[in-house]
Amino acid sequence: xxxxxxxxxxxxxxxxxMEKDPTIFTYGExxxxxxxxxxxxxSLLGKFPERIFDTPISEEVIYGSALGAALVGMRPxxxxxxxxxxxxxxxxxxxxxxxxxxxxGGQGKLHLLLRGPDGISxxxxxxxxxxxxxxxxxxxxxxxxxxxxxxxxxxxxKTALKxxxxxxxxxxKMLYKIKGLVPxxxxxxxxxxxDIKKEGNDVTIVTMSHMVHESLKAAxxxxxxxxxxxxxxxxxxxxxxxxxxxxxxxxxNHLVVAHETWKRAGWGAEITSVVQEEALDYLDAxxxxxxxKNVPMPFAPQLQDFVxxxxxxxxxxVKKVLR
Amino acid sequence: MSYPKDFLLNLYKTMVRIRNFEIMAEKLFLEGExxxxxxxxxxxxxxxxxxxxxLRKDDFITSTxxxxxxxxxxxxxxxxxxxxxxxxxxxxxxGKGGSMHIADFSIxxxxxxxxxxxxxxxxxxxxxxxxxxxxxxxxxxxFGDGASNTGAFHESLNFAxxxxxxxxxxxxxxxxxxxxxxxxxxxxxxxxxxxxxxxIPGITxxxxxxxxxxxxxxxxxxxxxxxxxxxxxxAKTYRIKGHFVGDPELYRDKKEVEEFWLNxxxxxxxxxxxxxxxxxxxxxxxxxxxxxxEIEEAVTFAKESPVPNNEDALTDLFVNDSxxxx
Ligand SMILES: Cc1ncc(C[n+]2csc(CCOP(=O)(O)OP(=O)(O)O)c2C)c(N)n1
Numbered sequence: 001x002x003x004x005x006x007x008x009x010x011x012x013x014x015x016x017x018m019e020k021d022p023t024i025f026t027y028g029e030x031x032x033x034x035x036x037x038x039x040x041x042x043s044l045l046g047k048f049p050e051r052i053f054d055t056p057i058s059e060e061v062i063y064g065s066a067l068g069a070a071l072v073g074m075r076p077x078x079x080x081x082x083x084x085x086x087x088x089x090x091x092x093x094x095x096x097x098x099x100x101x102x103x104x105g106g107q108g109k110l111h112l113l114l115r116g117p118d119g120i121s122x123x124x125x126x127x128x129x130x131x132x133x134x135x136x137x138x139x140x141x142x143x144x145x146x147x148x149x150x151x152x153x154x155x156x157x158k159t160a161l162k163x164x165x166x167x168x169x170x171x172x173k174m175l176y177k178i179k180g181l182v183p184x185x186x187x188x189x190x191x192x193x194x195d196i197k198k199e200g201n202d203v204t205i206v207t208m209s210h211m212v213h214e215s216l217k218a219a220x221x222x223x224x225x226x227x228x229x230x231x232x233x234x235x236x237x238x239x240x241x242x243x244x245x246x247x248x249x250x251x252x253n254h255l256v257v258a259h260e261t262w263k264r265a266g267w268g269a270e271i272t273s274v275v276q277e278e279a280l281d282y283l284d285a286x287x288x289x290x291x292x293k294n295v296p297m298p299f300a301p302q303l304q305d306f307v308x309x310x311x312x313x314x315x316x317x318v319k320k321v322l323r
Numbered sequence: 324m325s326y327p328k329d330f331l332l333n334l335y336k337t338m339v340r341i342r343n344f345e346i347m348a349e350k351l352f353l354e355g356e357x358x359x360x361x362x363x364x365x366x367x368x369x370x371x372x373x374x375x376x377x378l379r380k381d382d383f384i385t386s387t388x389x390x391x392x393x394x395x396x397x398x399x400x401x402x403x404x405x406x407x408x409x410x411x412x413x414x415x416x417x418g419k420g421g422s423m424h425i426a427d428f429s430i431x432x433x434x435x436x437x438x439x440x441x442x443x444x445x446x447x448x449x450x451x452x453x454x455x456x457x458x459x460x461x462x463x464x465x466f467g468d469g470a471s472n473t474g475a476f477h478e479s480l481n482f483a484x485x486x487x488x489x490x491x492x493x494x495x496x497x498x499x500x501x502x503x504x505x506x507x508x509x510x511x512x513x514x515x516x517x518x519x520x521x522x523i524p525g526i527t528x529x530x531x532x533x534x535x536x537x538x539x540x541x542x543x544x545x546x547x548x549x550x551x552x553x554x555x556x557x558a559k560t561y562r563i564k565g566h567f568v569g570d571p572e573l574y575r576d577k578k579e580v581e582e583f584w585l586n587x588x589x590x591x592x593x594x595x596x597x598x599x600x601x602x603x604x605x606x607x608x609x610x611x612x613x614x615x616x617e618i619e620e621a622v623t624f625a626k627e628s629p630v631p632n633n634e635d636a637l638t639d640l641f642v643n644d645s646x647x648x649x
Binding site for chain 2: 037128
């Protein structure tokens with residue numbers, strides 16, 4: 001196996017599938033000439049000139065056109081530029097893509113992929129820092145993948161591109177440059193299968209995206225105090241791997257759910273609720289959620305750090321559930 | 324140019340102040356002093372300067388991610404602007420907004436905006452409010468050519484037109500929307516042609532000629548003040564700097580940029596002023612030196628200002644309660 005970056009793994013997945021499947025094409029803002037604002041498409045520069053192109057700033061039609069293109073047999077991959085801007089074209093997703101197949105009694109296949117960066121970066125402030133994946137868990141009709149490693153993104157994107165349902169993929173800005181082992185051989189990762197990033201017996205930490213890395217850091221620190229945490233990376237939010245989470249809770253009897261998005265009504269609330277509905281008897285303490293403070297993301301670096309959860313908050317939460 | 328010398332020199336000074344603010348912002352960002360993103364208005368100064376020269380203090384504007392110039396032209400305090408770029412408590416947004424969200428409602432700046440096209444509906448709403456209040460204020464919405472491809476642009480023009488709102492839409496066509504050229508993302512040569520579809524006047528002008536801009540804006544502002552309704556002005560210019568500071572600019576030829584430098588608005592206006600003996604070397608030097616000094620003082624002010632406390636992050640969401648802890 002060789003080491004490649006998260007962005008390179010994404011590029012490989014797309015480019016390998018494009019080689020095989022002429023119906024795949026990809027468009028969005030600032031991808032064709034500069035490879036994406038955060039370099040997501042850098043490894044695709046110069047490839048497939050007819051099938052990778054830049055669009056006007058017209059989000060509602062960028063997202064909505066993916067639906068139309070899928071219905072006539074193509075497999076569009078649409079880059080949404082910043083997760084924040086999904087809000088400017090949201091009806092195309094929440095009122096059209098998510099509903100059309102169901103509303104029409106199961107007609108058509110919406111093999112389309114919406115993908116792009118989310119999360120905080122260097123003081124991007126309130127309109128360029130959001131993680132809004134929970135919205136797509138709340139509104140039924142689209143599958144949600146949120147990889148945390150180069151291996152995972154390649155396998156999950158491949159599955160999305162081979163499948164027949166609409167998928168949205170969130171890629172944390174701070175992950176594009178991280179490196180990891182990725183096999184050269186073909187592989188895919190099924191949706192709905194969580195990955196245990198670290199095994200442990202004392203407490204379960206359920207997490208995703210950049211917070212997987214914060215959780216692993218927290219787990220490492222906790223080892224020093226003889227606390228052995230199990231870190232579960234859900235990898236996909238819709239569907240999510242309920243069984244693996246409950247299995248782990250049965251073993252550790254303690255659960256912390258950690259995400260970068262707002263704590264209030266973040267997806268952690270859903271996980272927490274399901275676990276207490278189905279495995280309350282196995283819990284030795286109330287479940288604790290770790291999430292951003294419930295304010296828009298402030299600009300000043302000190303304030304951004306304060307609002308955003310990190311490994312220290314996870315350590316505190318673990319200690320609190322174990323007390 | 325049959326205008327009093329004072330008036331002309333004020334236009335020049337405003338442009339020079341904007342230019343110097345931007346030169347400093349670029350330098351500070353490259354030195355790693357400023358967090359976030361910085362989008363420079365260098366080469367586009369004539370537009371904000373010319374349009375806002377005919378606005379009253381109680382008129383409103385909406386701005387964009389490239390908003391420092393609009394702010395300065397509308398009379399913003401440079402110290403507070405620089406402090407905001409530094410994320411300090413003395414900044415316009417107490418360090419919560421940064422470059423892309425600078426605002427001063429008290430001087431009619433209803434905000435820069437991080438969302439392309441985000442300012443247009445706000446400008447329309449301000450126009451609607453003015454109409455309901457029956458005052459003779461006006462609103463100017465500044466935005467880029469890229470924004471004219473958003474749904475918000477088209478909905479805003481139609482909305483302003485049917486209710487005859489006092490809004491002047493000013494599209495700053497700088498030939499780029501980030502890495503995309505206007506040519507490849509816009510189906511017509513002149514964006515002002517889009518006005519036809521909404522039954523309002525549309526006019527394309529040289530966005531590097533401050534006097535033409537002033538005169539065109541004056542006419543459209545008068546029209547709006549007298550209940551004549553909205554209009555669309557397209558000011559053609561060129562974005563001399565990268566989309567943001569640090570942009571690798573893989574999408575354009577450096578030669579093209581050099582050509583456009585020769586036509587940049589300050590040099591162009593300066594030439595005219597000198598020809599008409601409205602500006603001599605001594606005056607010119609003083610204007611530049613004053614501007615530089617003002618900006619340097621602003622940097623000192625910003626650097627000496629306190630950084631926010633953690634708890635500051637939890638204020639300002641609502642008026643009477645914190646809003647974050649439930
Ligand atoms: C809704 C939305 N989509 C995309 C972006 C990312 N973005 C920021 S500025 C920009 C280009 C804007 O071009 P234009 O409106 O012409 O203004 P200019 O930068 O040229 O001044 C883009 C695509 C954004 N901020 N908001």
